[in-house]
Amino acid sequence: MAQAIERFVPDGARVAMGVALEPLIPFAAGHEIIRQRRRDLELVGPISDSLFDQMIGAGCVRQVTAAWVGNVSEGLGHCYRRAAEQGIPRSIVIHDHTNFSIALALWAAAWNAPYIPSRTPLGSYILDRNPGLEMDGDVVRVHAVRPDVAIVHVQRCDAEGHAQAWGPMGITEEAGLAASSVIITCEDLVDPAVVLRHPNRVLFPETKVAAVVREPGGAHPSPVQGYFNRDHAFYRDYAQASRTREGFDAWLEQWVLDLPDRSTYLSRIDLGALRMSDE
Amino acid sequence: MSEAPYTEQELMVAVASREIRDGDLVFVGMRLPILAYAVARNSHAPTARGLFEVGLMRDQPATEFLGTMGDPPNVAGALWATRMSNVMALLAQGLVDLGFIGGAEVDRFGNLNTSYVGDPARPKVKLPGSGGGADIAILSRRWVTLMRHERRRLVKDVSFITSPGFGDGSPGWRGRHGLLGGGPAAIITTLCVLRFPLGGGEAYVASVHPGRTFAEVRSETAWDIRAADDMSETPAPTDAELASIRRFDPGGFWTRG
Numbered sequence: 150m151a152q153a154i155e156r157f158v159p160d161g162a163r164v165a166m167g168v169a170l171e172p173l174i175p176f177a178a179g180h181e182i183i184r185q186r187r188r189d190l191e192l193v194g195p196i197s198d199s200l201f202d203q204m205i206g207a208g209c210v211r212q213v214t215a216a217w218v219g220n221v222s223e224g225l226g227h228c229y230r231r232a233a234e235q236g237i238p239r240s241i242v243i244h245d246h247t248n249f250s251i252a253l254a255l256w257a258a259a260w261n262a263p264y265i266p267s268r269t270p271l272g273s274y275i276l277d278r279n280p281g282l283e284m285d286g287d288v289v290r291v292h293a294v295r296p297d298v299a300i301v302h303v304q305r306c307d308a309e310g311h312a313q314a315w316g317p318m319g320i321t322e323e324a325g326l327a328a329s330s331v332i333i334t335c336e337d338l339v340d341p342a343v344v345l346r347h348p349n350r351v352l353f354p355e356t357k358v359a360a361v362v363r364e365p366g367g368a369h370p371s372p373v374q375g376y377f378n379r380d381h382a383f384y385r386d387y388a389q390a391s392r393t394r395e396g397f398d399a400w401l402e403q404w405v406l407d408l409p410d411r412s413t414y415l416s417r418i419d420l421g422a423l424r425m426s427d428e
Numbered sequence: 429m430s431e432a433p434y435t436e437q438e439l440m441v442a443v444a445s446r447e448i449r450d451g452d453l454v455f456v457g458m459r460l461p462i463l464a465y466a467v468a469r470n471s472h473a474p475t476a477r478g479l480f481e482v483g484l485m486r487d488q489p490a491t492e493f494l495g496t497m498g499d500p501p502n503v504a505g506a507l508w509a510t511r512m513s514n515v516m517a518l519l520a521q522g523l524v525d526l527g528f529i530g531g532a533e534v535d536r537f538g539n540l541n542t543s544y545v546g547d548p549a550r551p552k553v554k555l556p557g558s559g560g561g562a563d564i565a566i567l568s569r570r571w572v573t574l575m576r577h578e579r580r581r582l583v584k585d586v587s588f589i590t591s592p593g594f595g596d597g598s599p600g601w602r603g604r605h606g607l608l609g610g611g612p613a614a615i616i617t618t619l620c621v622l623r624f625p626l627g628g629g630e631a632y633v634a635s636v637h638p639g640r641t642f643a644e645v646r647s648e649t650a651w652d653i654r655a656a657d658d659m660s661e662t663p664a665p666t667d668a669e670l671a672s673i674r675r676f677d678p679g680g681f682w683t684r685g
Contacts, residue, residue, distance in 0.1 A: 169482075169498070170481070170482040170483075170497075170498050170512065171482060171496035171497065171498030171499070172482070172498040172499075195512065195559075196556075196559050198496065215557065216557055216558050216559050216560070217556045217557040217558065217559035218556055218557060219556030219557075221458065221495070221496045222495040222496060224556075225555070225556060226556060229554060229556070230553065230554045232554075233551055233554035234550075234551055234552065234553065234554055243554075245543060245557055245558065246557075246558070247558040247559070247560060247561070247562040247563045248481055248512060248516070248558070248559055248560040248563060249512075249513075249516045249519075249520075249560065249563040250563075252512055252513050252516065256513070268520065268566060268567065268606060268607070268608055269520075269562060269563045269566050269567060270558070270562040270563070270566060271566055271592075271605055271606045271607055272566060272589070272592035272595060272602070272605045272606075272607050273558070273562045273565075273566070273589055273590055273591065273592055274543070274548075274588050274589045274590065275543070275558060275562060275590065278543075278548060287605075287606040288606070315509065316498070316500070316503050316509055317480065317482040317483030317484045317498055317503065317509050317510070317512075318483050318509070318510065318511045318512070319482055319483055319498075319511070319512045320511065320512050320513065321511070322511060323511075323513065371498075372496075372498065372499050372500050374500055374503055375500075378499065378500050378501075379495050379496060379498075379499050379500075381495040384495070425500055
């Protein structure tokens with residue numbers, strides 16, 4: 150993981166994460182980005198269930214291009230608020246989207262089209278807050294958003310980058326095709342024969358995949374269909390801790406900065422209690 | 429008066445469930461609307477279907493607690509697990525009958541703000557944003573929002589329209605701006621149900637919840653709100669509705685918080 154982040158997520162990169170919405174959020178990759186103290190990133194995503202909030206609070210982020218940033222079961226993103234309202238720990242630029250418009254922006258990039266015409270978000274002031282959304286007669290031009298890298302957590306992948314995920318997919322495929330390269334983190338690293346038995350279910354062309362990282366539990370506390378349920382209590386505790394800057398800083402030390410890697414993190418979690426019994 | 433046999437949230441869920449008609453394709457959203465869908469599906473709307481923007485279609489509601497629409501219990505038994513864009517395609521085609529949208533602030537014309545309180549360049553409060561809210565507000569045939577009834581939430585004009593209702597309230601505003609769907613059908617609050625004139629305009633009080641008064645509604649609303657000529661009392665949740673709500677929210681996470 151450390152190597153993949155070091156090589157493919159430089160300072161200033163435009164990074165798509167959390168593209169399956171609430172499930173399969175690549176928290177382990179995000180925490181490694183925080184540990185390596187990346188700066189000036191632009192985060193791209195639909196909603197972000199706490200991961201963007203953590204990266205903003207850690208000072209890694211210059212710009213947010215997203216439809217929603219907060220904590221889905223708990224509400225507001227406290228670090229997002231502090232950054233937008235008070236410039237703590239630094240000020241951020243926000244390019245607001247809707248879930249549909251960020252999907253279209255990534256599709257446009259995937260197809261190498263300058264923009265896609267859309268009915269959404271007509272009538273919304275979001276149009277005034279994002280230069281990538283431009284009125285053209287009675288439609289909106291949703292301009293392409295091309296990430297440098299998309300980081301995607303999946304159930305299984307082979308060493309060549311043939312990734313397979315299941316459950317609701319959000320805008321995973323759009324983001325991977327739009328990005329210059331893709332980092333896969335996976336629960337299981339499998340033999341090519343396992344994934345290539347179902348080539349329809351391969352998410353991305355192997356030529357897009359720059360790195361494959363075996364990182365079981367790498368999406369905790371978000372759910373992984375067939376593997377882990379969502380850790381609601383962990384999200385609640387994060388929401389409470391992050392209400393103040395001091396509380397967030399202590400949380401970040403405890404769960405990210407003071408830990409060398411994901412396996413140490415997981416040794417402090419009761420993953421067994423979240424494991425799904427069937428499938 | 430003795431303590432109410434149900435919470436404010438349980439009443440709102442029951443009222444919201446009645447907005448779902450049998451056969452509706454419903455953009456379900458999160459929190460209380462998920463429970464409303466479960467209640468409706470188990471009573472008067474047995475052939476309704478639910479769509480979730482994460483990329484799911486369901487008939488039966490999930491049988492375990494959901495923290496988010498993307499949780500595994502919401503995938504188990506799904507009819508379709510897919511890309512968000514595919515679900516949005518149905519919305520864009522005008523095939524979604526009803527959507528639920530959350531909001532921090534709503535105004536007299538049903539416009540929702542979930543983005544910025546105060547100047548967006550230096551916001552007093554940065555709210556999480558649209559998510560799929562604006563998409564639903566623009567494209568679904570009709571939509572409903574649920575909100576705690578407070579003066580700071582029911583404002584005369586929102587400072588930022590994230591999800592458009594009837595815009596400036598003038599006749600035909602949505603059509604003139606190219607918005608396909610029919611706009612807000614109801615605002616369900618902790619005190620009452622607000623509705624809108626046919627074709628859009630200013631919200632009025634259609635019914636006041638049991639034990640509440642129109643005077644309370646007026647004092648908690650930041651514009652000079654009017655009552656419908658036939659304003660009534662909101663029917664209380666039935667025993668069957670309450671049993672259904674408590675079955676799907678056994679710990680009271682959403683309805684006894």
